[in-house]
Amino acid sequence: MALLEVKDLKVRVEEREILHGLTLTVNEGEIHAIMGPNGSGKSTLSHVIAGKPGYEVTDGQILFKGEDLLEMSPDERAAKGVFLAFQYPVEIPGVATMNFLRTALNAQRKARGEDEYSTPDFLKKVREVSKSLNIPQDMLKRGVNVGFSGGEKKRNEVLQMALFEPSLCILDEMDSGLDIDALRIAADGVNALRSPKRSMVVITHYQRLLNYIVPDVVHVMSKGRVVKSGGKELALELEASGYAQFEDAA
Amino acid sequence: MNVAVAKTGKGRAVSDLFTSAEGRLPGSSGVTAVRREAFETYERLGLPHRRIEEWKYTDLRALVGEVLPLAAAPDAAALKRAAEAVKAHAISGARKLVLVDGAFVADLSDVKALAAEAGFRTLRETLDKDAGLLKTATVDAMIALNAAMATDGVVLSIADGAQLSAPIQIIHIATAASASAFSRSKVTIGKGARATIVETFVAAGAAAYQINDAVLVSVGDGADVAHIRLMDDAPDAVNVSSQFVTIGANVKYNFFNMTTGAAVSRLQGFITLAGEGSELSANGVNLLQKTEHGDTTLVVDHAVPNCVSREVFRAVIDDRAHSVFQGRIIVRPDAQKTDGKMMTRALLLSDEAEADNKPELEIFADDVSCGHGATAGALDDSLLFYLKARGLPEKQAQALLIQAFVGEAIEQIADDGLREHVIGIAERWLERRQ
Ligand SMILES: Nc1ncnc2c1ncn2[C@@H]1O[C@H](COP(=O)(O)OP(=O)(O)OP(=O)(O)O)[C@@H](O)[C@H]1O
Ligand SMILES: [Mg+2]
Numbered sequence: 001m002a003l004l005e006v007k008d009l010k011v012r013v014e015e016r017e018i019l020h021g022l023t024l025t026v027n028e029g030e031i032h033a034i035m036g037p038n039g040s041g042k043s044t045l046s047h048v049i050a051g052k053p054g055y056e057v058t059d060g061q062i063l064f065k066g067e068d069l070l071e072m073s074p075d076e077r078a079a080k081g082v083f084l085a086f087q088y089p090v091e092i093p094g095v096a097t098m099n100f101l102r103t104a105l106n107a108q109r110k111a112r113g114e115d116e117y118s119t120p121d122f123l124k125k126v127r128e129v130s131k132s133l134n135i136p137q138d139m140l141k142r143g144v145n146v147g148f149s150g151g152e153k154k155r156n157e158v159l160q161m162a163l164f165e166p167s168l169c170i171l172d173e174m175d176s177g178l179d180i181d182a183l184r185i186a187a188d189g190v191n192a193l194r195s196p197k198r199s200m201v202v203i204t205h206y207q208r209l210l211n212y213i214v215p216d217v218v219h220v221m222s223k224g225r226v227v228k229s230g231g232k233e234l235a236l237e238l239e240a241s242g243y244a245q246f247e248d249a250a
Numbered sequence: 251m252n253v254a255v256a257k258t259g260k261g262r263a264v265s266d267l268f269t270s271a272e273g274r275l276p277g278s279s280g281v282t283a284v285r286r287e288a289f290e291t292y293e294r295l296g297l298p299h300r301r302i303e304e305w306k307y308t309d310l311r312a313l314v315g316e317v318l319p320l321a322a323a324p325d326a327a328a329l330k331r332a333a334e335a336v337k338a339h340a341i342s343g344a345r346k347l348v349l350v351d352g353a354f355v356a357d358l359s360d361v362k363a364l365a366a367e368a369g370f371r372t373l374r375e376t377l378d379k380d381a382g383l384l385k386t387a388t389v390d391a392m393i394a395l396n397a398a399m400a401t402d403g404v405v406l407s408i409a410d411g412a413q414l415s416a417p418i419q420i421i422h423i424a425t426a427a428s429a430s431a432f433s434r435s436k437v438t439i440g441k442g443a444r445a446t447i448v449e450t451f452v453a454a455g456a457a458a459y460q461i462n463d464a465v466l467v468s469v470g471d472g473a474d475v476a477h478i479r480l481m482d483d484a485p486d487a488v489n490v491s492s493q494f495v496t497i498g499a500n501v502k503y504n505f506f507n508m509t510t511g512a513a514v515s516r517l518q519g520f521i522t523l524a525g526e527g528s529e530l531s532a533n534g535v536n537l538l539q540k541t542e543h544g545d546t547t548l549v550v551d552h553a554v555p556n557c558v559s560r561e562v563f564r565a566v567i568d569d570r571a572h573s574v575f576q577g578r579i580i581v582r583p584d585a586q587k588t589d590g591k592m593m594t595r596a597l598l599l600s601d602e603a604e605a606d607n608k609p610e611l612e613i614f615a616d617d618v619s620c621g622h623g624a625t626a627g628a629l630d631d632s633l634l635f636y637l638k639a640r641g642l643p644e645k646q647a648q649a650l651l652i653q654a655f656v657g658e659a660i661e662q663i664a665d666d667g668l669r670e671h672v673i674g675i676a677e678r679w680l681e682r683r684q
Contacts, residue, residue, distance in 0.1 A: 050639045053631070078641035090636045094654025100637070103650065108641035143654075144636075160640060 002063075003028045003199045004049070004168055009060035011041075011048055011224075018044045020224040021060065026168070029196040033210055033235060034203045036221030037243045042203045043087055045221075046170045050084040051077050064168065078104075079111035083166035085157040087173045087203075092144035097156070100144050101126060105163055129162040133189045150177035151186075158189040169193070170201045175209040187212030207239040222246045265293060268398060271320040275401060276374040277381070284384045289398035295391035304390065304518075307574040307606045308545040313514045314488050318460050320399065321351035321429035328425035328454075333358055335423045335454035339482075341671045344419040344448065351424060352401040352431035367414055368445075373403035373434055383436055386466065388520050388549075392490045396432055396464045403435035406447075410440035410470065417446035417478075417668055422463065424456040424487065434464045441470035441498070446665055447477050451491075451511075453484035461489040471498040471525055476664060477505045482675055483512040485540065490516045499525025499554075505532040506663060508672060509544045510679045516545040523550070523557040523585075533659045534563040537679045538571035538603075545574035550592075552585040555615075561592035564659050566652055567603035568683060578610040581618050588618040596626040597655055599648070649680045 004026040011019040018041050026032050034042055048055050049062060051074035062069040069077060092100070106116040117125070130140065133155050145153050154174050161169055171190065175183055190200070190213055202213055210218075210232065218234040219226045220243070227246045228234070268289045275285060297314065298305035324332065332350045336358050340346055345367070348358035354372045364370055377383060383405070384397040404420055424431060439445055451461060461483065469475055483489050489512045497503050509515050523530060536544040550559045565573035579590040596605035609622035629651050637647035656676050663669040 052635050052639075073644070074635065074638040075641050075643045075647075078639055084639055086636070090632050092633050092636065092651070092654065094657050095650050100640075100650065103646065104637070104640040104642055107643065107646060111641065111643075164641070 001028050002026070003065060004201075005063040006045070006049075007061050007063070009045075009048070009062065010058045011044060012056040012058055013044070013054065017058070018224055019048070022221075022225055024219065024226055026199045026201060028199055030216045031194070031200045031202065031213065033215040033218045034201060034221055035205065035218065035235060035238055040221045041224040042221055043172055046084050046172045046201075046203060049170060050074060050082060075107065076111065078164070078166075079108045081167035083161055083164060083169050085154070085161060085169065085171045085174055087176065089145050089153045089157055091146045091148075093146050095144050097140045097142060097144050098126070101140070101160065101163060104160070108164060125163065129159055132192065133159055133162070134185050135159055151179065151182035154178060154186055155182070155189070158186050162189065162193060167197060168199050168201070170203070172203045173205070174202075175204055175206060183209065184212065207235045210235050220246050267317055267319060271399060274320065274323075275399065277377040281377050281381050281384070284381050285398045288384065288394045291389060291394040292391050292398060295394070298391050304547065304576075307576070307608070308514070308516050308543065310392075310514070313543055314460070317395065318428055318430045320401070321426035321431050321459070323353055324350040324355070324425055329355065329358070331425050331454040332423045335452055336421060339421060339450055339452050341417055341419050341448060342667055344417040347404045347406075347418065347420045349402060349404070349420070349422050349431075349433050351426045351429070352433045354402045354404065364418065367412060368409070368418065369407040371405045373400060373405055373436075376405045383434065383466070386464070386494050388494070392462060393464060393492050396434055396462045396492065399430070399432035399462070400434035400464070401432055403433045405436045407438040408440050408443045408445050410442060412440060412443045412445070414443070414445040417448050417665060419448040419450060422449070422451045422461065424453045424459040424461065424484065426459060427457045428459065430460040430462065432462045434466075436466045437468075439467070439469045439473045439475055442472040443470065444474040445476075446668065447475070448668065449479045451481045451483050451489055453487060456487075457484055458486045459484070459488075461487065461491070463489070464492040465494070467493065467495040469495070469497045469501050469503060472500045473498070474502045475504065477503065478663065478668065478672070479507040479517065480672065480675060481507065481509040481512060481515055481517065483515065485511060485513060485542070487512045488514045491518070493517070493519040493521075495519065495521040497521065497523050497525065497528050497530065499527050501525065501528040503528065503530045504662065504664075505530070506659070507533075507546065508535040508537070508675065509546070510537045510675055512542065512544070514543045516547065518547040520549045521551065523552050523559065524554060526554050526556045528557045530557070530559040531662065532559070532561040533662055534561070534575065535656055535659050536565040536567070536573045537656070537676065538565065538573055539568040539679075539683060540571060541569065542571045543574070544571070545576070547574075547576040549578045549580065550590065551580045551582070552588040552590060553582050555584060555586045555588065557585070557588060559590040562659065563592070563594045564656060565594075565596045565605055566599065566656060567596060567605055568599040570600070570602045570604075572604040572606070574606045576608040576610075577622065578612065579620055581611075581613040581615050581620060583614040585615050586617045588615060588620065590618070590620045592622045594622075594624040595655075596624075597652065598626060598628055645684050649683075652680060653677070
């Protein structure tokens with residue numbers, strides 16, 4: 001069953017069209033990789049799915065579990081199960097990570113009509129997840145991402161993914177800035193979340209990440225469109241030959 | 251009060267304010283003479299307005315119009331409401347001193363427990379011995395009016411070397427609607443003493459009341475003082491508070507004010523660093539919504555060399571509210587090696603919110619390090635989006651960021667219980683926005 005359906009999406013930023021009719025379908029339980037040159041619109045797509053303001057959708061639609069995602073506020077999308085792991089997670093001084101995690105998790109549960117977590121249950125869950133991701137407890141006492149290294153920020157994104165249990169995870173270049181060990185820890189964290197009910201869209205420039213998180217489908221984006229889709233071997237092909245062959249196709 | 255007269259003209263109404271109250275004001279003939287003189291000063295100056303430089307942004311003639319008649323002494327019903335308010339607003343463990351509509355109420359206060367730690371009298375008891383209580387170096391119309399009309403207050407003295415374990419909380423409770431309360435207090439802190447003084451302003455069912463309070467503080471050498479003010483008045487109240495603080499040598503003085511209520515409020519502080527080697531930290535927080543007007547005016551006077559002063563003023567301004575910060579640092583000719591800085595940070599939550607900021611440096615010494623800075627802006631969109639993308643609804647996302655902004659000031663309160671109490675007040679303000 002289709003979890004996410006992006007149909008002929010056209011998006012403008014500041015009067016300039018960035019996505020020129022993009023179509024993409026992600027079924028339940030599938031892992032999709034999106035590759036493509038800098039500036040081709042990968043982050044733009046992820047932002048529009050998450051509901052970031054500043055993007056004007058001029059045409060097309062996005063359905064999530066059959067519902068019109070574009071009608072929902074970002075927090076509604078999160079509560080429905082959309083999670084975007086940011087390419088550049090922001091630092092939020094003065095908002096303790098623990099407090100943020102609890103507030104966000106309970107806000108999502110409340111929006112879904114579920115009971116809020118009790119403090120002991122919440123702490124237990126955070127402890128479990130952070131341990132598996134090698135995140136020290138004292139990091140969670142600091143402000144959200146404040147003073148975190150690049151790798152720590154990405155791990156904190158994966159931590160939230162594990163905690164919120166979304167049905168769609170979009171990972172925007174989670175491999176950028178990670179050393180080999182950090183990459184493996186983060187990728188293991190992501191793999192642990194694979195499930196027949198959960199889909200992932202992995203945006204990356206490098207085949208290496210896809211060795212860890214093996215995709216079912218690979219898409220090539222160029223100039224605001226998906227120009228080619230294929231199996232995981234497509235990523236290897238791109239690694240060898242680059243994007244030049246698709247520039248014309250776009 | 252004669253209402254018909256009040257309507258014929260402000261001049262007549264004003265003197266009526268005093269004559270109708272005079273019989274109830276404590277003090278024998280010497281005190282009465284001081285009061286009369288103060289009242290004449292007030293009559294001559296009238297309510298401050300925008301052409302008075304110090305009141306440029308807070309035009310009381312336009313914002314308030316008139317001074318309401320003196321509140322009657324609280325009756326049994328008022329005291330009952332006040333007792334409830336004390337329960338709701340008392341800091342746990344603190345020694346309470348309660349003033350209801352400007353009258354000290356022993357039954358609601360912890361006079362006995364306090365007696366072991368500090369000297370205490372009411373203003374009413376003390377005035378005849380010390381008419382100087384009604385005199386201050388700086389006089390403006392509202393301070394003069396306070397001297398003329400003060401009905402009561404607390405006179406506290408903390409002995410040299412005393413180490414107070416619990417905060418002393420002076421709680422001002424308004425129960426009388428459409429009336430004024432005038433109070434004046436004095437706090438003397440001995441050499442080497444350590445104390446936390448809290449002033450709380452709240453309402454118990456009263457609406458549209460006016461507060462005019464003044465506090466005279468003197469701090470002995472080597473003392474360590476936290477002075478916290480919580481102006482949490484009813485939304486339609488007026489509160490004009492004046493503070494005169496004189497600081498000795500090698501003192502640590504942490505001053506904190508948070509305004510979370512009142513249609514019109516003004517805190518004017520006159521702080522003099524009169525002994526060398528002292529450190530003053532002054533943090534102000536204005537949390538304003540609707541059409542509230544909150545003014546914090548601080549004059550820090552470096553009268554001697556080698557003192558440090560830090561002022562950080564934060565405002566969170568919603569709707570059509572208006573926040574004013576006027577900060578003046580004076581460095582006297584002798585006050586070499588002064589290190590004085592002030593910073594203003596305004597968070598504007600609406601397009602119609604307004605912030606006025608007037609920093610002034612008056613430096614007469616040449617070997618000093620002084621400066622001021624200011625920032626103003628909305629909440630950061632990228633931070634808001636991050637929080638929303640993780641499931642926080644708009645208002646809740648804003649609340650987290652506002653808490654972080656205000657938290658930087660509140661964090662400086664060392665006492666855990668007190669800090670939690672202040673956080674609670676800020677949270678209730680945030681809930682009123684939802
Ligand atoms: N806020 C913005 N204002 C103006 N142009 C923008 C904005 N955001 C994105 N763009 C433009 O849209 C295009 C697509 O950007 P996007 O960030 O989506 O690319 P990307 O595929 O994620 O690139 P990268 O691989 O470098 O991360 C770029 O040309 C970029 O300059
Ligand atoms: Mg990108």
